[in-house]
Amino acid sequence: MNNSFKRFLQLLFLVLDIVVLNVVYLIAQKIFEEDPESHFYMRYSQYWLIMNGIWLLLAWFGKVYATDSISYFERFLRATFRVYFVWAGINILYLYLPRVIQLSKPLVFTTVIVFLFGLIINRFIYFSIREWVKKTVHLKRKILILGNNQVAKKLTNYLEKQGAGVNIIGFVDDKGGTAVSPGYPVFKGIQDALHISKELRVNEIYSTIMPENNHQVYNLMQQADKDLVRFRIVPDFSYFINRPIYIDYLNDLPILTVRKEPLEEEVNRFTKRAFDIVVSALVIVFILSWLYPLIGLLIKLESKGPIIFSQLRSGKNNRPFNCYKFRSMGENNDPAKQATKNDKRVTKIGRILRKTSLDEFPQFINVLKGEMSIVGPRPHMLKHTEDFSSQADDYMIRQFLKPGITGWAQVNGYRGEITELYHIKKRVEFDLWYLENWSLWLDIRIMFLTVYNAVKGEENAY
Secondary structure (H helix, E strand, C coil), X not given: CCHHHHHHHHHHHHHHHHHHHHHHHHHHHHHCCCCCCCCCCCHHHHXXXXXXXXXXXXXXHCCCCCHHHXXXXXXXXXXXXXXXXXXXXXXXXXHCCCXXXXXXXXXXXXXXXXXXXXXXXXXHHHHHHHHHHHHCHXXXXXXXXXXXXXXXXXXXXXXXXXXXXXXXXXXXXXXXXXXXXXXXXXXXXXXXXXXXXXXXXXXXXXXXXXXXXXXXXHHHHHHHHHCCCEEEECCCCCCCCCCCCEEEEECCEEEEECCCCHHHCXXXXXXXXXXXXXXXXXXXHXXXXXXXXXXXXXXXXXXXXXXXXXXXXXXXXXXXXXXEEECCECCCCCCCCCCCCCXXXXXXXXXXXXXXXXXXXXXXXXXXXXXXXXXXXXXXXXXXXXXXXXXXXXXXXXXXXXXXEECHHHHCCCCCCCCCHHHHHHHHHHHHXXXXXXXXXXXXXXXXHHHHHHHHCCCCCC
C-alpha cells in the first residue's frame, strides 16, 4: 500500500466517520422532535461541539487514522473500537452531569448506539476497498528482488506487511539455491533479470546487491528504464552500523545519520521553547507565587537551612547549571549521594514534597531561564553523569537535549534511586526514544501522565 493511497484512506475514513456521526445526530434530533425554533434547541449546540471534538481528539491520541493503523484492517478495527468505547463513556457521563436544562436521554443514547453501527459499516467499506485493491491486477506491484540474502529476506518481510497491491514474484541470484524467505522461487542468473521480468510482467525490481559488488547491476539499471521497469537499490549498512540509518539531503548530496532528531529543526525548537515559556510563566505566576511562601514556611519550621536547594547538574551539551529544588533534607554532609528508601536525611515535609514531586516546582524557574525544558531527560549530578557515561554506551547522547522537569523515562516508571546498571540503561533507552520521536503532543501527553502519576502515587518517589 503506497503512501498516497494510505493518505487517501486516512482522509476518506476521517470524513466518513464524522459525516456518519453528524447524520446520526441530526436524525436523532428529528426523531425526538427537537424543534430548531424552540429556545431549548441551543442546549444541544454545546453537546454537538463536544461530541465531535472529543471524537477527533480521542481519534488523534488513539491513532485511529494513523498510518500504522490504516495500513492493516485488524489494527484499524481495534483502534476504532477502543476509542469508540471511551468516547461513548464520555458522552454518557456528560449526559448525567447536573445542569439546569437536561439533555434528552433517548437522543444521546440513540446517537451513541447508532454511531457504533455506522462505524461498523464504514469498516466494512474499508475492508471492501482493500479486497478490491488486492484483486485489481492493474494496481498490483509485481516485484522481483535481486539477491538471495538476509537483506532480501528483511525486505520481503517489510513488503509483505504492506499488504494490498504487493505481489513478490521471487528472487534472482547467480547461485540459485533455496530462497531465504520460504514460498518464493529463486531464478538463477542476475544478467537475465530483465528477461525474467518481461516474462512474468514485473514492474519493479529491488536490488539488494550493490552495483560496486556486481557490475551487471549497472547495466540492469540503465536497461530497466527502457523496459519501463522501476529499479530500486536497497543499500546494506549492516557491515558497519547495526541499526536504522536516516538519509537527508544537502541539495543533491545524501547525508546519512544514525538517528533522526526532530528538535534539530528550527521550527520544532521554537515551538518547544515557546511552549516552555508559556507554561512555566503560568506556573510561576499562578502556582509558585503562593506555593513558595507556604512550603518555605513549612520547611523553615521543621529544619534550619535555605528554602531552595541549588545543585550543579549536567545540562544540554553537558554544560553544568544550577538546578533548583525545594529543600527536602536536613543537614547533609554528602549531597552527591542519591536519596534512598527511608533515607534519614529526608525531613517530614521533605518526604511529602518528594512523594508528590512538589519539590521539583522551582525548576520552572530553570525552564523560564532556558536552562531546562518542561519535558526532557532528567538532569543528573556531575559526578553521576561521569559515572553513568562509562557504564552505558549511549548515555551521553541524551545530553543533546535540555534536561526536563519530567521525562519519558519517568512516566514509564524509571525514576528515583538507581541501584542497578539495568536501571540507567533503561532510562537511556527511553530518553533516546524521546529524542528521536519528539512532538509537542508527546510533551503534552508526558505532562498529563506526570500529573496522573503524582496524584496516583509512585513507588519510586522517595
